[in-house]
Amino acid sequence: MSVSAIRKERERTAREELILLHGRRLLLRDGYQNLNLDELARAIEYSKGTIYLHFATKEDLTLGIATRALRERANLFQRAALFKGSTRERIRAIGFSCCEFAVSHRDYFHVEMMLKSVSFWEKASTERRQAHGLEAGRCFHSISGIVEDAIRSGDLPSHVTRPAEVVFSLIATTMGSHIAAIQPELQLLCGIQDPITPVRRNQDIVCDGWGWKPLSGDWNYAATDARIRAEIFPDAQWLNNS
């Protein structure tokens, strides 16, 4: 590849990043249906036609945005999975990265909700569909690897035989906690002050519920959190007050 071809390719990638970046912003602000390609074009200071050189349809673009975020999440999970410690400490590091992701991708759950529509996927390109599935698998396996270790090592009780059920618990509770924590009515009724604390608490509760040792009451997880932060996420801002 010639020097200029390399530069072209780099510029193309940069522009795709720019589209995805502003696209995510507008998508989170307005939702999928109200996402306006005219406004996006204005924001990136390129023409609408240029957006269509990168994405076949609006759905394709949206899926691109979702996949990019999912990849970042999978990357965070992969980093977290390297944390040295007990399996319960390691799953806590995953929980930590979930929150890190939620903070840096505020309201991103809304985007994931859109992806449920069947008609949506039909209009996205095959490549992007596969890319999305790939990242989803990476996230899943980062978690299930730790759960399997916990079963093998006896950190989870012997009656826990299907790791996927534990993974599902963790994902569902985390997702639900994030969503619930930003609902104004629930904030009021349940006295939610910040969007992270209740998520982490519920992750602990679920681990305890599965009997994942050492239980919350039997270990100083504050010290673990300090290690996670220092070793894995030295740049995280949101843990300052916890």
Place this chain on the structure above:
Amino acid sequence: MSVSAIRKERERTAREELILLHGRRLLLRDGYQNLNLDELARAIEYSKGTIYLHFATKEDLTLGIATRALRERANLFQRAALFKGSTRERIRAIGFSCCEFAVSHRDYFHVEMMLKSVSFWEKASTERRQAHGLEAGRCFHSISGIVEDAIRSGDLPSHVTRPAEVVFSLIATTMGSHIAAIQPELQLLCGIQDPITPVRRNQDIVCDGWGWKPLSGDWNYAATDARIRAEIFPDAQWLNNS
């Protein structure tokens, strides 16, 4: 009020019910943005103008649909809260009614998701906003009453001092489990077969996690479920196979 005025009022209420009934059906099928008032008018066999005699805007209508569903949920919770038994059994009855609601209002979570948009609430009428808050409060208090009883009676450990945190755990996990259980990718990765079993399992895990006695392993909850079903939800279909 004259006799004819009473009849008029009754007819008006019936028509509003009809709008909400078909509105919910179309809303769940198509989503908010694709909800078409022409089609709704055709379905109810009244004119579009008539819909506007009941609802100020499309947002107002949608909020009306959401509130009506929330009222049904609050009603289910109220019935469940009357169940006689330990606090853990009573909260299980609430969990049961959650699933009952989810089954009879399949995909209703999508509607609740829409309600997060700020611009949405701005276009709804004040009366309907208040009505929605009222029903949300009814749901919350049905649950928190049981949690408070559990704290008082010692079924929850003494270190649990803020009932709202327990309520939030339950709501968040239940909501998240319902949503996660219908995601095709998670169904595949986690081996989800039906949309109810994982929800109920996670509710149990959370209660165990909070140390709510008697724990899952210490009590025959299958027998409790049979009682709940017989006494509270004699018509529920979905528990047949559990």
Place this chain on the structure above:
Amino acid sequence: MSVSAIRKERERTAREELILLHGRRLLLRDGYQNLNLDELARAIEYSKGTIYLHFATKEDLTLGIATRALRERANLFQRAALFKGSTRERIRAIGFSCCEFAVSHRDYFHVEMMLKSVSFWEKASTERRQAHGLEAGRCFHSISGIVEDAIRSGDLPSHVTRPAEVVFSLIATTMGSHIAAIQPELQLLCGIQDPITPVRRNQDIVCDGWGWKPLSGDWNYAATDARIRAEIFPDAQWLNNS
């Protein structure tokens, strides 16, 4: 039907006529692809939405325009077929109505050319497709009836056994003559002065070619033309100079 409903229906029909009238004008001026519904709406002084209350798609509208013109042609043919005289005189009356139609629907052939695209018909409504076929049949049978009479009466030679071939000759020659007569290059090369004379001449040539009696040289067709004009088309303008 109530009085007001009748009035509404009449207004609706009038508006559809208005749309078809201006639609034909713009269609002939710009062609199908350049027909602009915004401009049409402006021309009829109704909104674009109103056009869509009458026609499902742009293709549907175009087919509506074509069918309306075809109906007028079929009506002209029907009137012409009533002319009293020899079969050759009667087919001449049909030819007369062809020209009458061509004059009042100048350039209408362009519209018929569009109808060949398959994708076009797919987007038109079934009703309108059937209506178009109906009118085409009416035109055909007006001609073939006379040809069959000519065969029976011996005005056409006995070796002419398939009337449809004669009909095809007449239609093809007439259509081709109309098209050719408005081609600037052919006008120049062939010395075409007006768009009607060569059409009528070619119709005569074809009838003579089939041996349809009485031949052009054996009869005073100028007198027949005068009768046709007086009896069938008293309002025709274009024959003045012939």
Place this chain on the structure above:
Amino acid sequence: MSVSAIRKERERTAREELILLHGRRLLLRDGYQNLNLDELARAIEYSKGTIYLHFATKEDLTLGIATRALRERANLFQRAALFKGSTRERIRAIGFSCCEFAVSHRDYFHVEMMLKSVSFWEKASTERRQAHGLEAGRCFHSISGIVEDAIRSGDLPSHVTRPAEVVFSLIATTMGSHIAAIQPELQLLCGIQDPITPVRRNQDIVCDGWGWKPLSGDWNYAATDARIRAEIFPDAQWLNNS
């Protein structure tokens, strides 16, 4: 001109031929409005910019395609005009080449129809407009030369004094027959089986109608056709079955 300049010129001509060749294919498949220059560029494996080095606008390109086809037609006519025989046999050879052209340029009439739009010609270059007129003239004079010979030799009756009228008859009938023969509705109503037979029949009818000797019934034209085919169009495929 230098050797390399000659090579360049030859390459340029070859590329223009390539553009016209694929352009005609796409033009016939999609029509003028749906002709896509991106697809054409992909087909010729040159860039879109290169197309614009040869043709000023899309209209200019289209006219180029039409002119190239017209030149081929004129070439066919010229070959046919060399046929040795009576004037009626020679005009038959022209008719033969018309059909040969129609078969090898199926649906080419659609392209010619486009050329009628005034706005079309405005956007084409002067050179190409003149080139088109030149080929049209060649076609005309091939035919009119034979007609003039027929008048001089007495094959056409003495009352036929304006050869252009005969030429116009032949052109109009041939064109109309080709168009009519591919209309689905007319195929159905008139029982058209193949697109060539009715064209040739109508050409005969028109010649007979003008009294061009020897008339169809007075001569074995099947033998003439065999000679035309053998001497002028040894490669023609479509006459096999006639």
Place this chain on the structure above:
DNA sequence: CATGAATGAGCCTTCATTCAT
């Protein structure tokens, strides 16, 4: 000369809302 990325005007279609009857 050859390229192809970038442009942006243009257009069909939808649908929430209004209002005269």
Place this chain on the structure above:
DNA sequence: TATGAATGAAGGCTCATTCAT
């Protein structure tokens, strides 16, 4: 009160043309 015809703004997508490299 109930209607439904009429509105018109909005938006996704296309593609001929340009021009910097």
